[in-house]
Amino acid sequence: MATTFPRQHARTHRFTLGAPRSFTVAPDGSRVAFLRSRSGSDLAHLLWVRDVASGEERIAADPEELLGGAAEELSPEERARRERSREGTAGVVGYATDSSMKMAAFALSGRLFTADLLTGKAAELPTPTPVVDPRPSPDGRHVAYVSGGALRVAAVDGEDDRALAGPEPGTVTWGLAEFIAAEEMSRTRGYWWSPGADRLLAARVDDAPVQRWTIADPANPQQEPTRVAYPAAGTQNAEVTLHLLGLDGSRVQVDWDRERYPYLARAHWSSAGPPLLLVQSRDQREAAYLTVDTATGATSVTLAEYDPIWLELFGGVPAWAPDGELVRITDEGGAAQGDRADAARGGGGARVLMAGARRLTSPALHVRAVLDIGEEDVLFSASEGDGGGAADRRAPGDIGVYRVPLAGGEPVRIADEEGPHLASAVRGGGTLVLSTAALSGPGARVVLLREADSARLGAIESYAETPVLSTAPRLLHTGRRRIPAAVVLPSGYQESDGPLPVLMDPYGGPHGQRVVAAHNAHLTAQWFADQGFAVVTADGRGTPGHSPGWEKAVSRRIAAVTLEDQVEALHALAEDFPLDLSRVGIRGWSYGGYLAALAVLRRPDVFHAAVAGAPVTDWRLYDTHYTERYCGTPQEDPDSYAEASLITDEGLSLVDEDSPHRPLMIIHGLADDNVVVAHALRLSSALLAAGRRHEVLPLSGVTHMASGAAVAENLLLLQVDFLKRSLGIAD
Template sequence: MSESFPRLHARTRRFTLGVPRGFTISPDGSRVVFLRTRSGSDPVTCLWEFDVAGGGERLIADPRALDAGEEDLPPEERARRERSREQAGGIVGYSTDGAVTTAVFTLAGGLYAVDLKTAGVRRLTTSGPVIDPRLSPDGSYVGYVTGGAFHVQSLADEVDHVLARPEGPGVTYGLAEFIAAEEMSRMRGHWWSPAGDAVLVERADESAVQEWFVADPANPSRPAVPQRYPAAGTPNAKVELFVLGLSGSRVQVPFTDEYLVNARWDAHGLAIVTLSRDQRSMRLLRVDPATGESALVREDTDDAWVEIVTGVPGHLSDGTLVWVADSDGGRRLVIGDEPATPPTLQVREVLDIDGDTVLFRASGGDPAEIAVWAYRDGRITLVSPPESGVYNGRTAGGTLVLVGQTLDSEGPQVQVLHHHRPRGHIASHAERHGLDLRVSLIRTGERELSTAVILPSGHVPGSARLPVLMDPYGGPHAQRVLAASGAYLTSQWFADQGFAVVVADGRGTPGRGPEFERAVLHDLAGPVLDDQVDALHGVAERFPDDLDLSRVAIRGWSFGGYLAALAVMRRPDVFHAAVAGAPVTDWRLYDTCYTERYLGQPEEGHYDASSLFADAEKLDRPLLLIHGLADDNVVAAHTLRLSSALLSAGRPHNVLPLSGVTHMTPQEVVAENLLLLQVDFLRRSLSIG
């Protein structure tokens, strides 16, 4: 008997296991180092290398051969993996020297170094469990964090030096604070100088951040876990920067803004990017590492907010600045002071800078398509195939690693090219999902919303009207409608249970330009809900004989969970049942950086209109609330407080608490049964036989 999709989906961690990732290309372009598990069901990630000239690959390091488990991960490492939504184990991250001849990584808190030529691995002696090791460019030293202190160790003799120790509780050196990791995509807190003689180190002091406690009610003998959580309107961690010399020198780098967005230390100097608390001003500063003094290079402002774009700042070989900024209605690549891309091409991120070539991702007229482009000598060229899809890449030394997925391909395909000539593929070992995808991508509704319609694999168009399941995320910083098959596996499985599934990206979602994203300023409820209704009616007009609008349900997780609950409370005339997973029910309980970007400070008066509590008495449709009790991002209080409000209003609802589960659901049995329970709830709620 074949394995069910829910079981396979859970066992393969949503079909992510076995997929190559984490690519690093040697400066001469001859080798590609990457991460991959041995199979599509193996959760232990190994380190591999691909030979560009020969087209072959070899195993560099296997955690099982090193006899290192996952059970002893330090809490800081577990938190880092939660912030990055890491679903696998083993070697989930690594750092190399500039020549890509040596790599370092951690396993169960132990620090390991590997010679990439010989594949010889040795464990280094440290004074405690290691977090985020990073090699100096010359490969002589590794910087890392243990116990909140920043250490530097010589690889030659393993002599260890502590460059900075925490002065008190709540202080760490060398780690990204919660907000940087969760909301700014900055996972690191230290940066080596090009010469390898100094390190820029973040000092984070969380003592002013309010303390919350994440408890495990299923195990009352276990103490609650304290967590510093900066909820909207409350103090953030105080972040400072210091240049620490290997000789023992210490120079502070002062800055006045609330947030440190990024830092870059390359051959053209040290630069930092900072952001004001209201996020309407972003500054790029050039820093003198000898004195800590800084000079303003540029300041970007916006009446709503300035968007954070990963991969910048950077420099061409002559030191010309590479940046991304909004202008003329588009998000544009900027070289020096001049935009290098048209406003119709929405730049998503800068991937790499190889000499005078800038590799970046961008969307043109269709936000569901994300292509890879290159800038060089004043011109931009399409690097990825013209075929509709979602592409990513890395480049160095004339070698390009191109990762692509289309609606017709099953999983990502990884091609390696050298000076535009194919050199082979890096194999994916991901499991086959076995689904017959029936996905149609359309633009619909008043605003031509990017929408996917997924029908059951055996459905004959016009033969029957199907109950509808809306399956959105629907909020800022995430898309659900993509020209990639992997985006619709769960949706297709729901469709095969007898639903017409509709996925729509409304206002606030990325890929259509700054104006579309900023339509949710001061209102995270109205525009996103209106657009789901608009998309539903638009799809019904396109598929009049296939959708039954008298039976419409909606499901989602995180912001999608918030949107699902919002839908049945405010538009019961449209939505007849909802499954809300880990929903944000009161924005005062969510973090500073994300929430204040869209709603401002709580005292400005925009929070109540976007929260769910005032709508509790309106609920007259079936609602299932699901929440992991160990969630440290959207804490379980969101669901529990909404449930209390619904109870006080006398409104029936269902709550499914998940003991020991975080914002992710990697546990195999939990993930499998969550899908089955949702289908059962939706069938009963919509009276589907």
């Protein structure tokens, strides 16, 4: 039987299995550690080490060997961590090393293992289980880990295992990121080793104030429902405090104005300076960079920031440069400084890299994240910025790796691929690992470069499968707002074939860029196109990678702005592509699912069918940090919630009762603890009460990821069948 794309796409986890990832470079540049499974359909990742000089690769940790062939068992804490990071694979899914990269620690099946990265020998440490997030000390003499709500530490040989903090009765955990930090702030950890390896900076989380929700499995009524702490918009968050825990048993609480800055967004501790914290106000309009006195726990404000709309968080910062200067990313100019009128128009501003008071980049680059801070320069990722129309010089979706001197100078792009692409990198000791995906072919290419002259030192092979189809999307800016868009037509399409039914395929909201210069990102669109559609993906206002003002344009108008830009992109593209505007479908997941349902309810004159996967339908049911950034709180900004809702009386009043009732399929995982199934059920109830036609597809035991092979494959098939039926497309 020939392999179909839906089946291959599902069993390869979207062609990610077998691809190398999670790179670490030794400080002397001699070795690279990474994860990779044995094939493009093998879920279990192994830990590998590559010798840069010889090119030899060896396995440092093999899950099958270490577990004796037994199936992996995950603790509830580990399941939660993987759900927050959208990790659906198995084996060694994460690891941490000491500062010399001679030893790595990782958890398997709730047990603690270490691997000698010089000899390739791995061993289990006899510790309490289940183990979560083990991390070696910088000197490699100890391993810290979380178990049973306690933060523990053991010597690297397993001796002297003890709790540094906890366990405590009730709702307290030590050393883990709370739900809101892991889900929305991209802070996935809850403790940090000191550079001297003699103490840890640890978060104590008490989620007693957080309301409890119940997630049941109706397909298995004999099972007890799960109670989860879910901080919905306008409700209380967990209480998070920080403590300095010495290996000698000492404990000092870190003190800051938690009433003014309740969110612990970032923590950094390096030899270049004292512990550095980034804390945020509840409304995310204020933030403070704090330094910690390790003797007393007192904090000092190094820098305070304010924006009347919101302050964004970024990867890799804040951090100290070797000379003690504060490295950060900040928004400046126009809507970036809170000009709401400019933001509403999608106005620009610049996102720049700073070292102390010195600006290292110009508005020509839209800085995305800091990848590494060296002795003399900063490695970072960026898109072309909106300043001076620079965003139109390249096709949208181009994300490059750059380095810029800390002393100031022109940023230099590091590339191993011509044309627009999507790149990331890590480095150490003069060796740089560059991963590049491009439109020209599937997957990503990983090469080792000598930083001094960009000479190639080798490549790390990918075992990922080659897709059974290929794609050549058109990436362009469209409409009066120059909206980034991708258009995919059926393979072999000719103009004489006539106009095509349209499938809009957006995410369309914050933190979800879909128009990227990477081949694999458009494969599913190509498969849908080959079923007889012109597939359009548009990254309207609110999506990242364009300008600060572009992102902030959705403030208090999240529904109206994101839907308006989908309509604008569709109509603008119809002037240049063979789009049949009398047959337009839309599909999406999560925010994209919300946008799909919104489209057929509020603009049935434009959209004729929709598939809404795991949609948020009432923002009062979504979490604090995300929702309040865009909508405020339900108590202080009720109108923004009413306008954005699909189910409240105010939200439904925006739907014309006399408008056509468009077909809508709602898909939702019953085990989803991020966008709970109540969203879908309440929307269905509201539609039923209004006499509106719709279908509901409940997914038993499925979370927000919906990553199981059978589910993922059949979801594609069911969606295309529904869209064809609804739009009158013959097979």
